[in-house]
Amino acid sequence: MTTQPTPAIRVQGLEKSYKSLNVLRGVDFDVPRGTILALLGSNGAGKTTVVRILSTLLRADAGTAMVNGFDVATQPARVRESFSLTGQFAAVDEILTGRENLLLVARLRHLKAPEAIADSLLDRFSLTDAAARKVSTYSGGMRRRLDIAMSLVGEPPVIFLDEPTTGLDPEARIEVWTAVKQLARQGTTVLLTTQYLDEAEQLADRIAILHDGRIVVNGTLAELKRLLPPAEVEYVEKQPTLEDVFLAIVGDRARTTDGTPGQEPR
Ligand SMILES: Nc1ncnc2c1ncn2[C@@H]1O[C@H](COP(=O)(O)OP(=O)(O)OP(=O)(O)O)[C@@H](O)[C@H]1O
Numbered sequence: 001m002t003t004q005p006t007p008a009i010r011v012q013g014l015e016k017s018y019k020s021l022n023v024l025r026g027v028d029f030d031v032p033r034g035t036i037l038a039l040l041g042s043n044g045a046g047k048t049t050v051v052r053i054l055s056t057l058l059r060a061d062a063g064t065a066m067v068n069g070f071d072v073a074t075q076p077a078r079v080r081e082s083f084s085l086t087g088q089f090a091a092v093d094e095i096l097t098g099r100e101n102l103l104l105v106a107r108l109r110h111l112k113a114p115e116a117i118a119d120s121l122l123d124r125f126s127l128t129d130a131a132a133r134k135v136s137t138y139s140g141g142m143r144r145r146l147d148i149a150m151s152l153v154g155e156p157p158v159i160f161l162d163e164p165t166t167g168l169d170p171e172a173r174i175e176v177w178t179a180v181k182q183l184a185r186q187g188t189t190v191l192l193t194t195q196y197l198d199e200a201e202q203l204a205d206r207i208a209i210l211h212d213g214r215i216v217v218n219g220t221l222a223e224l225k226r227l228l229p230p231a232e233v234e235y236v237e238k239q240p241t242l243e244d245v246f247l248a249i250v251g252d253r254a255r256t257t258d259g260t261p262g263q264e265p266r
Pocket residue numbers: 018021023041042043044045046047048049050088195
């Protein structure tokens with residue numbers, strides 16, 4: 001139907017093999033504009049392979065992939081202008097400060113007013129206080145937030161996040177989740193890969209499960225839950241999760257601000 005807006009990402013019949021290993025065997029999914037799709041799959045399912053094809057780093061053997069209305073195979077330059085990628089391993093420069101990293105990207109992209117862009121991203125990702133410190137002194141969560149901030153320089157309409165929270169502690173993961181949710185609220189389309197069910201639950205408008213080279217399920221969390229028979233009702237005390245306990249003990253320093261006694265002086 002011509003009245004339907006084109007999705008920000010459209011993947012149809014995507015196939016990819018590495019020699020005799022058939023990793024993708026016909027992958028189909030759409031990501032509507034301004035939404036978050038979580039591509040869920042175990043280790044080796046082919047998540048990074050999908051992201052590499054969408055980001056024009058790898059050619060598919062068959063099928064089509066469109067990003068922002070452009071075909072990755074025939075219009076790779078237009079595709080590259082449309083997205084940014086935060087890879088599975090952080091791309092920040094350790095010996096530069098957070099602010100210098102952002103300035104570097106803004107200058108490489110020939111943007112006007114790189115200082116203003118850097119400062120607004122530092123603010124958006126709660127890194128203003130750490131802006132002048134070398135990244136080598138940052139925590140894992142701060143690095144990841146800086147990494148995501150760097151990928152937003154130039155305001156790409158589409159962002160690929162490949163396992164954005166792998167290796168982070170629960171507090172840092174929540175910081176990254178907050179940043180990602182904010183992105184989608186501002187209209188950015190997000191394709192996120194993850195192995196974590198709770199991450200998909202927290203973040204995604206829709207969840208697609210990649211298994212044996214295909215998308216085996218694609219739906220909202222509520223739709224996915226309806227796929228399982230309802231659990232038997234049991235009367236038990238609601239126990240806090242390990243994550244609740246961890247956060248209660250370690251505390252969320254960023255949010256228990258204003259004058260709590262015992263805080264270290266700045
Ligand atoms: N360049 C390559 N050459 C050969 N095999 C590869 C190559 N890249 C990936 N593979 C294989 O393809 C399969 C899918 O890899 P991919 O990295 O896409 O999985 P993934 O879902 O991202 O896994 P992870 O959760 O570990 O990141 C794996 O079995 C991997 O070993």
